Amino acid sequence: MxxxxxxxxxxxxxxxxxxxxxxxxxxxxxxxxxxxxxxxxxxxxxxxxxxxxxxxxxxxxxxxxxxxxxxxxxxxxxxxxxxxxxxxxxxxxxxxxxxxxxxxAPLGNLAVYAQAVAQLGQMQEMLITCFETGEGLRYDDYPCFHQFMEEDSGQTVVAQLVDAILPLAEGIEERLEAGIEVLDAGCGRGRALIEMARHFPASRFTGYDLCGDAIEYANETARKAALTNIRFKQRDLTGYDEKNRFDFITSFDAVHDQKDPQALIRGLKGALKPGGVYLMQDIGGSARLENNFDFPMASLLYAVSCAHCTPVSLGQGGLGLGTMWGWEMAKSMLEEAGFPSVEKHVLPHDPMNVWFVARN
Ligand SMILES: C[S@@+](CC[C@H](N)C(=O)[O-])C[C@H]1O[C@@H](n2cnc3c(N)ncnc32)[C@H](O)[C@@H]1O
The missing domain is CATH 1.10.10.10 (Winged helix-like DNA-binding domain superfamily/Winged helix DNA-binding domain)
Structure with missing residues (x-):
């Protein structure tokens, strides 16, 4: 022109x-x-x-x-x-x-998420280098990340766990009351698992996470709460292959930034006993940009993806799927892993997250 x-x-x-x-x-x-x-x-x-x-x-x-x-x-x-x-x-x-x-706050504390904006500024120089080299970052590069996630988990998961989230997996509360083996994969500081351990003393809870500082914090919190039915262990879930160990596995916002999300889901399926249940929470955006124009806080989520979820996956030599990898991809990975039944749920009070209940 x-x-x-x-x-x-x-x-x-x-x-x-x-x-x-x-x-x-x-x-x-x-x-x-x-x-x-x-x-x-x-x-x-x-x-x-x-x-x-x-x-x-x-x-x-x-x-x-x-x-x-x-x-x-x-x-x-x-x-x-x-x-x-x-x-x-x-x-x-x-x-x-x-x-x-x-x-x-009764409507949820949105100031918690302002920390994600502040962190974009803190990470700017490292991110500029990432853009230039294509390389990734490590969790340790982010100041206060696990503290931020703990606050987020307290609002989006812990506050709703017993009333709204566990009932998504029909029958699981009765089994938790009776006493089962539970794993939280990528547990971070472990708030959700600690909440479950408090509610269901007959069950035994294990939390795995890559980051030693988060695991140390989780173990200390469990010790202070005098919980004897829970343990946290630092563990890289890349290539995870325990077999037939757990009745119930959860992951809260912990699949998309793994090195290989599909391999992790396959590994989690193998770790479930027959009749076991996997409850997976992830960000509820679509894999297609054009479907996310009206998704709540879409720009912030893509920014967090660009500044955190994508680089930490790439930093593990991973795929870098990003925060907005999309519920479609999550669902197809669960099906691909061989779960015969996969249900998708969105909770009315929380349109940003998607919940999958996959049964072995
Ligand atoms: C977004 S955070 C969610 C943490 C926690 N589930 C919560 O809701 O607060 C993702 C977690 O996955 C963990 N993670 C990432 N890659 C991992 C790996 N390869 N093995 C084990 N954990 C990993 C991170 O250390 C981080 O704690």
């Missing part, structure tokens, strides 16, 4: 509107990154517990430096998160905003 033709078709109003969109994106990104700091420092909870207050009073209650807290509050005010009364120089977090930004 000649420059003249291109100029004729150039839509200036669309370009100007897009400039506004980019500006809004930059603002939102800045607010999200700062939300992460507020979450880590407990500032949202402090704000939620206080009446409209000055930055000095808020900093004092949070035991933080006022100058930094005041600047952070300015981000939250201009970002529409915190209300500000200029006459009184008073800041206030409305209850309706606290409902999704505080620890134990």
């Amino acid at each position: 000649s420059l003249a033709a291109e100029t004729q078709t150039f839509d200036m109003s669309a370009a100007e509107a897009f400039t506004g969109q980019v500006g809004a994106t930059l603002n939102s990104g800045a607010v999200a990154a700062m939300m992460s700091i507020g979450h880590r420092l407990g500032l949202f909870n402090v704000l939620a517990e206080m009446p409209p207050s000055t930055s000095g009073a808020i900093a004092e209650r949070a035991e933080l430096a006022e100058r930094y807290v005041r600047e952070w509050l300015a981000v939250m005010v201009t970002g529409g998160v915190v209300k500000y009364d200029p006459a009184k120089k008073a800041y206030h977090l409305p209850a309706e905003h606290a409902a999704c930004l505080t620890h134990g």
Whole structure:
């Protein structure tokens, strides 16, 4: 196309509107990154517990430096998160905003996920090198990853485990009550498994994960809770081939970033006893980009995929399927592994995740 033709078709109003969109994106990104700091420092909870207050009073209650807290509050005010009364120089977090930004928030604490945005910045230099070389990264390269996953697990899995998630696998609660062998593959800090071990004292629970620091933390948590029916072991599940050991296997968000997800699923099937059940949670996006235009927080999920799930799989010499590998691929891998029955579920309160119940 000649420059003249291109100029004729150039839509200036669309370009100007897009400039506004980019500006809004930059603002939102800045607010999200700062939300992460507020979450880590407990500032949202402090704000939620206080009446409209000055930055000095808020900093004092949070035991933080006022100058930094005041600047952070300015981000939250201009970002529409915190209300500000200029006459009184008073800041206030409305209850309706606290409902999704505080620890134990009734609508789920979305500030937890702001940490994923902040981490994109922390990883930028390493990721630029990955783009240039095609190489991957190690879990150890990510500061606070397992802490972030533990918080995520507390909200998306542990909070719903007994009421909504285990009932997806019909009959499993009765078997857990009677006493069975359970494995959580890629257990991280093990919150979900610890919750099950507490609820079902007659059953025995094993958690495997690649990362020694996460396993150490999980064992320490189980020890403090005085649980004797659970053990966590550092184990690379690449080439996993235990046979006929478990009645129930779970994996929570732990298949797509493995070196070889299909081989892992095959291995987990082999580790199940006859009549055993595999409950697999993963991200519920589609394998097709065009199906994810309206998927909740799709851009954030693709960003996490690009910055974490894809590089950690590539770093193990793996396929790098990414966070948005798609429920279609997950389902076909379960079928390919030879499970005669594979059910797919989406929980009404949690459209971001997909749950598969596969029976041996
Ligand atoms: C997204 S995290 C999920 C952790 C945990 N299931 C949760 O929900 O908090 C994925 C986990 O898979 C583990 N993982 C990745 N590759 C692994 C491998 N080859 N062997 C064992 N674990 C692995 C990671 O260490 C990480 O803890």
